Structures are given as C-alpha cells and as structure tokens.
Amino acid sequence: MRTYEVFLKRAGKEEFRHAGALDAPDDDMARLLARESYVRRGEGSLMWLVARANIVEGDSDFLEPNFDKPHRHNDGSNIAARRKRQRSAASADTEPSA
Amino acid sequence: MTSELSPAAADYLLAFADDEHMIGARHTAWIGMGPFLEEDLAFCSIAQDELGHAVALYEFLTDDVDRFALLRKPQEYRSCAFAELECGDWVDALVRHWLYDRAEQLRWEALSGSANQSISEVAVRAEREESFHRAHAESFMSRISASNDTSSISKLSEAIVRLLPVAQGIWQPSDREEEAIREGFATASSASMAQSWNSMIQEDLLRWGLDIDVSSSTGALGSRTERSQGFERLLASLQEVINIDPATAW
Incomplete structure (x- = not known):
C-alpha cells in the first residue's frame, strides 16, 4: 500500500486545497477510492493525488527562521514607532503655550 | 406518479427495486468490516x-417509500435469492x-430505452453511477487475479464457481415481463439479457486469466415469489428502526 495526499479544487478561481490522505495499492485504485472517500458530495471538480513518497519535504529544522538577523524581519513596527514619535513631537510644537 | 404505470410495468419495476434494496442492505453489512479503511x-x-436506486424505483410504485420498502410481508417482496x-x-x-453490477448495467441500459420518459431518465443517471461500481469491482478482481497469491486466487475462483449458479436467479423474469415489453416500458427480456450477461462475465474472466467456463454453470432461476433462507432475519433487522414507532414521520 502507498499513501497518497489528496488535493481538491472547486470549480472557479479557487486553488487546489489539501483535503486529506488515503492508502491504496496503486494510482488507479487511489483515484477510485479517493473519489468515494473525499468527493461524494461535490467537494471538488478537479483532484490531484500525490504519492507521499514523491513529495519533496522541508522539515521544521530546515525552515527555522534566523532570529539573529533582525533586518530580515521588517514588519514596519520600527517605522511606525518613529512616525508616531515625529507626530507627537510636531503636535507638541504647535500647541499654544500656557 | 404511481398511476402512470400499468400493472405489468409496476411488476417489472418491483422485481428490480427489491433486488436493489436487498443488495444495498446486504452491502451495508460491511460497514466497519471492509479489508481496509x-x-x-x-x-x-x-x-x-x-x-x-431502490428508492428511485420505489417512488414509481408508492407514495410512502419507507413503509413500502420495509413493512411488506416476506411473500410480497420480489427480490431474487442472489440479492438476498x-x-x-x-x-x-x-x-x-x-x-450483480454486470447484470445491473444491462437492466439499466434496457430501461434507459423505455417509452416511459421518467424511468428512462432515472436509468441514465443510475447507469452513470454504475460505471464507477464496475470499475471498483474490476480493480479488485483484476488485481487479485494478477497477484502471486495462489491461495487468494483459488479462493476467488472457488467463490465465483459457487456463486455463478445463484447469480443466474437475477434473470428470473417478473410474472408479466412480456406484457411490459409489449407496452414498450421494458425493452429487453430477461432471457436475452441473461445471454449478454453470460458473455460479459466470460469476457471478464478471460481478461483476468481465470479459467472458469460460464456456460457450464447451470443454476435454476429460482422464484421471485418465494424468499430465500435467512430473508426473515434480514427483514427483521431492516425493520428494527421503523418498528420503534411505525407511525412517526422520519
């Protein structure tokens, strides 16, 4: 038996989405059994089956981000903080003196 | 809808509908018991x-499918022993x-040519589903036959030889089949479908390399008015839920 990952795409612009997995002895039976297991109620109009053994995987070790390189994590918070400081400084300037 | 059908046509449909009901009920016994998930x-x-399919056919025969399907007396069913x-x-x-599904293919094909438009539409829809059923049966039969597992192959062959004669009972016609054919409701006799079925089955076996001669298998057609052994127990199990409260609308 081989394990297959099942991807379904609904009609329209939506992309393929992972629907689940199944075991089958070969490609043809995988297609037949996937139809009965995952597409009984029109869940998709196109199906991809990928033998899990053929998937090129990147594991979590490999994908661990480099936290020692903060310049790669520019989420805009530094700029936002600087602008906020500038705005409050500017409004302090224009306030009438007591 | 029930009034549309002649008695002969209703008789013809009842045999098919009860076969579908019983084969469906027997297949469901494998819930949770199949060889893998x-x-x-x-x-x-x-x-x-x-x-x-049974429901679709019963709807031509009754306005109360549940009661009709489940609460008749055993002698009022018209299923064949093979389905039961x-x-x-x-x-x-x-x-x-x-x-069974090879036979079902022929029965739906015959009904798809019916002069009755409604039944012909049901037949075309059902036959599309059946093409997947046949692909499913074919996948297992061909793979087991092609395997190196001689004990599985002999077990399979033994089952075929044992079940073939019983399967012939599918072709026991309903009492007024000729009349249903004359009316144009049915388009093929059970006897002619039995012939086509025999050659289909033989071709399948040849393709799978199983050395079984279908023509040497002789079975009595059996009767559609008598129920096979074990039917009452099957019917009782089918009635378990509806008998909790037969008057309730489900």
Missing part, C-alpha cells in the same frame, strides 16, 4: 448508491458485487 468507505458508498444472500466472507461479497 478506504475500501470500507468505498464499498459502503456503493451500498448507499444501490439503496438510492448473506455473504459472510469478503471475497463472496466482492464476487457478488461484480456479478
């Missing part, structure tokens, strides 16, 4: 399809699935 799901969805048979072994269930 995916096959469990697939076989049970096939069972549901067959029950759906309890298959205790997975390989028997598989062989029956193949033999």
